[in-house]
Amino acid sequence: MNNIDVSIIMGSDSDLSIMNECAIFLDQMNISYEMKILSVHRTPERAMEYAKELNERNVKVIIAGAGGAAHLPGVFAAMVPTVPVIGVPIYTKTLSGIDSLYSIVQMPSGIPVATVAINGAKNAAILATSILAIGNEELTKKLADFKKSMQDAVIAKDENLQELGAITYLNNIK
Numbered sequence: 001m002n003n004i005d006v007s008i009i010m011g012s013d014s015d016l017s018i019m020n021e022c023a024i025f026l027d028q029m030n031i032s033y034e035m036k037i038l039s040v041h042r043t044p045e046r047a048m049e050y051a052k053e054l055n056e057r058n059v060k061v062i063i064a065g066a067g068g069a070a071h072l073p074g075v076f077a078a079m080v081p082t083v084p085v086i087g088v089p090i091y092t093k094t095l096s097g098i099d100s101l102y103s104i105v106q107m108p109s110g111i112p113v114a115t116v117a118i119n120g121a122k123n124a125a126i127l128a129t130s131i132l133a134i135g136n137e138e139l140t141k142k143l144a145d146f147k148k149s150m151q152d153a154v155i156a157k158d159e160n161l162q163e164l165g166a167i168t169y170l171n172n173i174k
């Protein structure tokens with residue numbers, strides 16, 4: 001079994017396009033991960049096996065995305081009790097992802113899932129990076145550089161707005 005820092009799990013391949021945003025960010029940060037489709041409803045035994053496996057590996061963060069009756073993050077928080085779990089509520093057509101959000105965020109006391117916004121997969125990866133950066137100077141620097149580049153982008157936009165005015169600015173970004 002290979003060592004990885006982050007396990008990215010999701011309930012269905014219909015979650016993959018969103019959850020892949022985690023992979024893109026972790027790649028940018030050079031953080032090792034693996035991705036798996038696992039359902040605590042449709043493949044309960046397989047999910048339990050993988051949870052057991054994670055307990056034996058040195059995985060540092062689990063990111064779990066699920067939609068609807070989204071039990072995957074909570075069950076993994078219960079089954080892998082010493083590893084932080086970040087839950088990503090996936091948007092649903094029926095209830096706009098509110099179902100996923102409430103299912104993931106309302107964990108009982110003692111079994112937390114750090115829940116990001118609906119479809120907030122990139123933020124889940126950023127939060128995972130912050131956790132992994134504790135005591136890791138190189139990763140802290142990479143994360144700080146990323147935050148700085150975000151700041152610079154906002155400042156550049158404001159400078160553009162001041163220079164062009166709102167109408168020209170909006171015409172330019174159409």
Ligand code: RP5
Pocket residue numbers: 010011012013014015039065066067068090
């Ligand atoms: C959940 O059910 C999955 O996480 C997914 O978001 C949702 C719908 O799954 P599919 O019917 O698209 O496979 O378990």
